[in-house]
Amino acid sequence: MNPREAITRQVHALLERERRINLHRHPVEIHNANGVVVLEGEVADVAAKKLALELAASVRGVDGIVDRLRVSPGERRGDGAVRDSLARMLLEQPEFRNCTLRSSTNERTETLRNAHEGGIGEITIAVSDGVIVLEGCVISQSHRRFAGVLAWWTPGRRDVVNSLDVRPDYEDRDEEVIEALEIVLEADPMVDPSQIRMSCKNRTVTLDGAVPTEQQKSRAELDAWALLGVERVVNRLQVTD
Numbered sequence: 001m002n003p004r005e006a007i008t009r010q011v012h013a014l015l016e017r018e019r020r021i022n023l024h025r026h027p028v029e030i031h032n033a034n035g036v037v038v039l040e041g042e043v044a045d046v047a048a049k050k051l052a053l054e055l056a057a058s059v060r061g062v063d064g065i066v067d068r069l070r071v072s073p074g075e076r077r078g079d080g081a082v083r084d085s086l087a088r089m090l091l092e093q094p095e096f097r098n099c100t101l102r103s104s105t106n107e108r109t110e111t112l113r114n115a116h117e118g119g120i121g122e123i124t125i126a127v128s129d130g131v132i133v134l135e136g137c138v139i140s141q142s143h144r145r146f147a148g149v150l151a152w153w154t155p156g157r158r159d160v161v162n163s164l165d166v167r168p169d170y171e172d173r174d175e176e177v178i179e180a181l182e183i184v185l186e187a188d189p190m191v192d193p194s195q196i197r198m199s200c201k202n203r204t205v206t207l208d209g210a211v212p213t214e215q216q217k218s219r220a221e222l223d224a225w226a227l228l229g230v231e232r233v234v235n236r237l238q239v240t241d
Contacts (some may be wrong), residue, residue, distance in 0.1 A: 007061050008032045011039075014055040020048045028052060028069065035063035042070045046152055047225040047233070049159075054231065070130070070158040077156030079127040080105075086125055086132060086154040087112055095146055095183065099123060099138065123147060123164065130158030137165040141172050145180035145227050146187075152226040153188075162228050172229065174200040180227055181205065190219045196237065198224075204232040210240050 011030050015021050021028070021043060028041035037056050043049050049069050057065050077085075087103055090096050091113060100122035101112040109124065121138035132151045138144050148162040166172075177200040185193035197208040205224040211217050221235040 003061060004032050007035075007037065007059055010059045011037055011056045011062075014059065015052055018048075018051055018055060020044070021052055022048070026072070030056075032062075035061055036066060037062050037064070038066040038068060040068040042072055042158075044072055045222055045225070046071055046160075047222060050225060050231070073130060073156045073158050075155055077130075079130065082130060082132065082154055082156040083125055083127040085156070086127075086151055089150045089154065090123065090125075090147065093146070093150065093187065095143060096120070096123070099143075100136075101125070102136075121164075121167070127157075130156060131161060132157050132159070133161045133163060135163045137167045139167065141166055141170075141176040142180040142183060145177070145229075146183050148228050149180075149184050149223065149226045174202070177203070177205065177227060177230060181224055184223050184227070185220060188219065188223055191216050191223065193220070196220060200230075203229055204234065205230050206234040206236065208236045210238045212239070212241050214239055 008030050015028060016023050026043045028039055031038040039052055039056055043052060049071055052069060053065055053067055083103055090101055098115045098119045100115040100119060102124040103110045103112055104124050104126040120143060122136040124135045126133045134147055134151060144164045144166055147164060148160055151157060151160040178198055181198055185191050185196060192212060195210045199206045207220055217237045217239055221233050224230055224233045
């Protein structure tokens with residue numbers, strides 16, 4: 001077996017063993033040339049996408065990853081509908097009340113709201129083939145991460161590229177991840193976070209405590225996975241009902 005074929009087989013074996021990826025239901029094409037692995041296909045959720053990229057990168061001899069994975073959108077929607085849905089969510093969230101928001105298409109950029117003096121930043125939304133791209137800048141890592149999670153929540157999205165900068169820039173620590181997750185869980189209408197305890201160490205988020213249903217347990221975990229920079233989620237939530 002040549003090295004190229006060996007790498008492809010090792011990546012496939014790792015993906016096949018990861019329960020969240022489910023290659024039978026969501027096939028992933030694996031291409032490999034000169035140590036660069038290309039992953040292409042549609043996976044179930046953001047957790048499966050992150051895990052697939054991490055597992056492929058862990059194989060000896062892999063020097064780079066090209067990410068062409070998309071996430072199943074649940075419902076297929078046009079780019080305009082996806083863009084408008086995310087814009088509405090950003091406009092409604094108190095955390096972005098004093099943020100300039102713009103919507104971009106191939107033809108033009110529309111200003112949806114101008115921030116007042118002392119604004120928290122500016123965000124431009126663009127969507128192409130279901131892939132949401134966020135550009136601009138915000139004042140904190142929490143704002144950056146929360147905007148990204150709102151993009152992941154948007155019906156019809158197939159991927160999220162969060163290119164927001166933080167200005168002024170500062171060190172991103174585990175505490176920043178927890179701060180963002182607290183905001184996200186409070187904002188998520190599908191989760192009761194009152195009995196959830198969370199911690200983060202080296203980009204691994206651990207969820208402890210209790211929620212009323214299995215659906216809320218799964219949703220809280222996906223919210224954590226959707227945070228930019230999170231590499232692993234340990235879900236120890238207990239279901240009370």
